[in-house]
Amino acid sequence: MCLRAEEGAVIADKTVLKMMREMGIRCGIRRETAYHRYNSYRGVVGRTFENVIARDFDAGAPWRKLGTDVTEFKVAGGKAYWAPTLDFCTKEIVASDISTTPDMAQQVRMLDELLSKIPEGAAPTMHSDRGWQYQHASYTSRLEAAGIVQSMSRKANCIDNAATEQLFGHVK
Secondary structure (H helix, E strand, O other), rough: HHHHHHHOOOOOOHHHHHHEEEOOOOOOOOOOOOOOOOOEEEEEEEEOOOOOOOOOOOOOOOEEEEEOOOEEEEEEEEEEEEEEEEEEOOOOEEEEEEEEEOHHHHHHHHHHHHHHOOOOOOOOEEEEOHHHHHHHHHHHHHHHOOOOEEEEOOOOOHHHHHHHHHHHHHHO
């Protein structure tokens, strides 16, 4: 701010931050923001599962490997949370739900839609991150009852869920 106000310099914030980093200077005051990125991880709150997918997102046929996650969108008047289920073979969104809150009700609606569409005899693997909703007893029991194998990425490793994260990148 001093460079701009007192010296009249035209300089980008990133350039100043780079110069400060090179000089070993840190600012003790951080800019306050009302926006905080959504994070569904709350520790181990239920059952966790092995990473069955192990970054092998290639599925030879539809309804073999599915992926899900929740992402946040800023919209007029607040935030919206989208929970899609992606078929890794066809890259088709086979079920989804949009809500103003990322809660279990959203996951129940998404699962209702998904389970009504799964073809007879299909036994897919559902891959997700370690979000609290995917560890929840009601979620895990519904997948188990439907014959769906649950797979979870390792903690704090978004690349393990890259196929679903890529979908969010394209949409955003």
